[in-house]
Each structure stands twice: as structure tokens, then as C-alpha cells.
Amino acid sequence: MAETIMRPKENRLLALLPENEYSAVAAHLEPCATPRGFIIVEAGAAIEHVYFPCSGIGSVINVSSEGNRVEAGLFGRDGFAPTAAAVDAPLSILEVAVQVPGFSYRLPQTKLWDLMQTQPMFANLLHKSTHVLAIQAGFTALSNAVHEIDERLARWILMCHDRIDGDELALTHEFIALMLAVRRPSVTTALHLLEGDRFIRSLRGLVIIRDRAGLEEFASDAYGKAEEEYERLLGPLRKSPR
Structure with a gap:
């Protein structure tokens, strides 16, 4: 333990x-x-x-x-x-x-x-974090409305990657489908597309990020605004610079 x-x-x-x-x-x-x-x-x-x-x-x-x-x-x-x-x-x-x-x-x-x-700084940080999460939720709603599934998936993978060490995400197709509110075959197709562009490698229960810069470019305006606001208010989101 x-x-x-x-x-x-x-x-x-x-x-x-x-x-x-x-x-x-x-x-x-x-x-x-x-x-x-x-x-x-x-x-x-x-x-x-x-x-x-x-x-x-x-x-x-x-x-x-x-x-x-x-x-x-x-x-x-x-x-x-x-x-x-x-x-x-x-x-x-x-x-x-x-x-x-x-x-x-x-x-x-x-x-x-x-x-x-x-503790005023503690309260201030919690309020800033809440604000950023609200912005993230707003852009999730926007992305769900206007972006294709592969772009939404690219955004979601990037957001997960922001919050881990390394480049491996232990995620199943079923779970991704649940989180994105799409059918599992749609997730499988989108993963194959991102893999075909060499942005990721998709294995059973595992997604490996191979080209983060390419993934960000592919996600386009689906990703970035909430992350920019986090960094403006609270500092770097990832441990290492993007």
C-alpha cells in the first residue's frame, strides 16, 4: 500500500x-x-x-x-x-x-x-478550477453539436493525455462510446482513422499517443480553449510542455 x-x-x-x-x-x-x-x-x-x-x-x-x-x-x-x-x-x-x-x-x-x-487562496483556486470546468463543459456541448466523431474523439484523447504521465491510456472502446454518447462501432471506426494517420496506436483496452502535435492539429477548434483558460488562471496543465 x-x-x-x-x-x-x-x-x-x-x-x-x-x-x-x-x-x-x-x-x-x-x-x-x-x-x-x-x-x-x-x-x-x-x-x-x-x-x-x-x-x-x-x-x-x-x-x-x-x-x-x-x-x-x-x-x-x-x-x-x-x-x-x-x-x-x-x-x-x-x-x-x-x-x-x-x-x-x-x-x-x-x-x-x-x-x-x-483560507482565501484555497477558496480562490477552487473557484478558478470550477470556472474552467464549466468552460470545458460548454465546449463539450459545442463539440457534440458541431464536430464529427473522430474530431470529438481526438479532443477527448488529448484531454485525457493532459492529465496523465506518459503516453498510454487504459481505455476500452465500450467506455469511450459511453463517455462520448455514441455507438461502439463508431468509436472503433474513429480510432482506426486516427491510427491510420499515425496519431495514435489502438490496442485492446489501450490507446497509445504517438503524435500529439498531429492530434491537436486534427482536433482543430474542438480542443484548446478550456486548456488555455486553465493555463491562464492556474498555470501549466501538463507536467511537461505541450
């Missing part, structure tokens, strides 16, 4: 805190593994804890009354979830779940709100 524990400052927001505020927040952090499929909060459920990932990727998912599901946004070590906690909302309208396993630190919801009242 000790080998899996990461430092809280692997989370970008926690790393940006001044030392006095970091100490105040860190005193209440609880380490926890976040396996694939782990539900941070169900849609309509009370928010009990707020998670600050150090690794892995989570999805913010819209769930309709008839059970239809589509991803509205994703996050990793760049942010926290659920963002509704930052406005002291008692319930989460959206489901938040882990899609790539990792490691996080969590705070009780009540303690998060207390800390936001006494």
Missing part, C-alpha cells in the same frame, strides 16, 4: 497553495485509492467528501431521468470534484466517477467549506 501513496502536492491545486494554507488544508486530508468505476458521488446524492486527485482521471456525467448518460467534463490532478461542493451545495446534480484508476486525497464536505472561509 505504501508504494501507491502519493504526496498531496501531486494535485495541481494543492501544490499552488502558499505553505501556511497548505498546512491548514493538509491537516484534514485523507489518502484514498480511487479504482476504475469508483463513484465519488451519485447523481442526486448528498456530497460527503471532496476529492483532490494526484493521479487517475474522473468523469462528470449527466444522467437523465430515463437513465441516459453522457460525459459533461473530465478532471484529474488538475482539479477537484465534485465542484458543487465549492458553492456549499448539499447535493450533486451530476454523477462523478473514476474512469482511469489513481490515487486521491479527500476532505469531508463540511471541512472543505470551513477551510474556504478561512
Whole structure:
């Protein structure tokens, strides 16, 4: 277990805190593994804890009354979830779940709100992160409306790549189809197209990024605005420059 524990400052927001505020927040952090499929909060459920990932990727998912599901946004070590906690909302309208396993630190919801009242930089960073996720969700809606599936997939792969070390994403066709709200054969076709252009390599349960610059060019205006806003407000999104 000790080998899996990461430092809280692997989370970008926690790393940006001044030392006095970091100490105040860190005193209440609880380490926890976040396996694939782990539900941070169900849609309509009370928010009990707020998670600050150090690794892995989570999805913010819209769930309709008839059970239809589509991803509205994703996050990793760049942010926290659920963002509704930052406005002291008692319930989460959206489901938040882990899609790539990792490691996080969590705070009780009540303690998060207390800390936001006494630690101004902490509150400021949470508000900025919430703002960026809202922009990301807006561009997800735009992309779903105007871009082809292969462009949407390129955007989604880039967003996942922003939040991991290395170039390998452990993702199945079924899961990608669920997140993009398309049929699995459409995902398979789009992956083959991106692979044919040598942007990625697609294996069973694994996507390997081979040419990030080419993937960004292919994604065109489907990708970049939310990422630019993150970097303007919070600094580099990836550990190494894009």
C-alpha cells in the first residue's frame, strides 16, 4: 500500500497553495485509492467528501431521468470534484466517477467549506478550477453539436493525455462510446482513422499517443480553449510542455 501513496502536492491545486494554507488544508486530508468505476458521488446524492486527485482521471456525467448518460467534463490532478461542493451545495446534480484508476486525497464536505472561509487562496483556486470546468463543459456541448466523431474523439484523447504521465491510456472502446454518447462501432471506426494517420496506436483496452502535435492539429477548434483558460488562471496543465 505504501508504494501507491502519493504526496498531496501531486494535485495541481494543492501544490499552488502558499505553505501556511497548505498546512491548514493538509491537516484534514485523507489518502484514498480511487479504482476504475469508483463513484465519488451519485447523481442526486448528498456530497460527503471532496476529492483532490494526484493521479487517475474522473468523469462528470449527466444522467437523465430515463437513465441516459453522457460525459459533461473530465478532471484529474488538475482539479477537484465534485465542484458543487465549492458553492456549499448539499447535493450533486451530476454523477462523478473514476474512469482511469489513481490515487486521491479527500476532505469531508463540511471541512472543505470551513477551510474556504478561512483560507482565501484555497477558496480562490477552487473557484478558478470550477470556472474552467464549466468552460470545458460548454465546449463539450459545442463539440457534440458541431464536430464529427473522430474530431470529438481526438479532443477527448488529448484531454485525457493532459492529465496523465506518459503516453498510454487504459481505455476500452465500450467506455469511450459511453463517455462520448455514441455507438461502439463508431468509436472503433474513429480510432482506426486516427491510427491510420499515425496519431495514435489502438490496442485492446489501450490507446497509445504517438503524435500529439498531429492530434491537436486534427482536433482543430474542438480542443484548446478550456486548456488555455486553465493555463491562464492556474498555470501549466501538463507536467511537461505541450
